[in-house]
Amino acid sequence: MAAYHTRSNSLPSRQHxxxxxxxxxxxxxxxxxxxSSSATSLACKLSELQDLHDCVDKLLLLPLNQQGLNKEQNEKLVNELLDGSLRLLDVCNAAKDALQQTKESTQELQSIIRRRRGGESSLSSEVKKFLNSRKTVKKALHKAMENKCTFSLLNKDQEIVSxxxxxxxxxxxxxxxxxxxxxGPKSSSWSLVSKLMNSKKVSCEEANKLNEFANADAVLNSLLISQKSKKSDSTLEENAQNELQKLEMCIQDLEGVESFYRRLIKARVSLLNILNH
Structure with a gap:
């Protein structure tokens, strides 16, 4: 990474x-x-990312940087910066919505399994609903990453732009x-489904190769297959409840996305004020 203490037209020559x-x-x-292989490591990254954006906010407040980002002199650059900030908001919002939707589906299915009174067909319907919700989430995330195109940023000689x-x-x-x-990795998840359906022992090591999202998908897919074949399996239901509980806790670890999203909105307002000053 380039050092940012060299002489430039947007930052003081002496390192700030x-x-x-x-x-x-x-x-x-x-x-x-x-x-990242765990929700904890991702949550840590989110916290570090927020610190990074806070630091950039302070840098943008430096008079020389504000002069370098003057709208009248750099209109194309300003438009790119604003477009880039919108893309970051879109990506963060996609993650926030995905977690919220999965959390709601997880809590609902846990409640239904706990108070299950309607028989196997009723449970099958709710499991399908959860899995369909997961498919919707995955499609939305895939679409969000397709639209994440980076912006080129003109005037790269300005260090604040770099x-x-x-x-x-x-x-x-x-x-x-x-x-x-x-x-989650689809192929590994279905391998676990196959082992569960064939009553093969799934070791903790094998399960740990997948995260909480993939494990929940695998157990619920195997439970759905069991329901369709009219074979009641109390072990699978218990496993499903356990994995859903783990998934809910995992989502709680990642809920820093919500505060980071609010932080990005605040940053965009600050950027608009600076660029239109």
Missing amino acids: PLISEFEDQLCRLRSSDEA MLKEVQSVTLAVFESMFSFIS
Whole structure:
């Protein structure tokens, strides 16, 4: 990553303390670019991401940076910055909606399993509803990532512009990792379904290869198949309840997306004020 203490037309020639803070925060996020394997690690990234955006807000308030982003002189750049901030909002909103929809479906299905009185057909219908909701979520996340195109950013000689591009890039990387986590690996999930249906022992190590979203999908798919074949399986129902509880706890760990979304909205308002000053 380029150092941001070189001479530029938008930042002081002497390194500003905020630039060192920015570099440190960016390096921490870059060092953990690999796909996250737990909700805890993703939640940590979200917290670090918020710190990074807070630092950029402070940098944007520096007089020289505000002059460099003057709308009259850099109209095309301003439009790109605003478009980029909208794309980040769209991506974050997709994650927020996906978690909210899955949480509601999870709580509803848990309640139905606990107070189940309507027989196997009733449970089958509710499991289908949950799985269909998961398909809708996955499609929405896939669409959101298709529309995440980065913006090129003109006038890259301005260091504040290069920094904003870095922020956009690492933000998208974090949410791409989160989208992958929520969607889960389809092939591995169906392998677990097959083992569950054939009454083969599924070891903790095998289950841990998948996250809470994929494990819930696998157990509920196997339960649905069992229901369709008219074979009642109390073990599968118990497993489903356990996995749904784990999924709900996992979603709670990721609910920092909500506060980060509000933070991005606030940042966009601040950016609009600076660019239109």
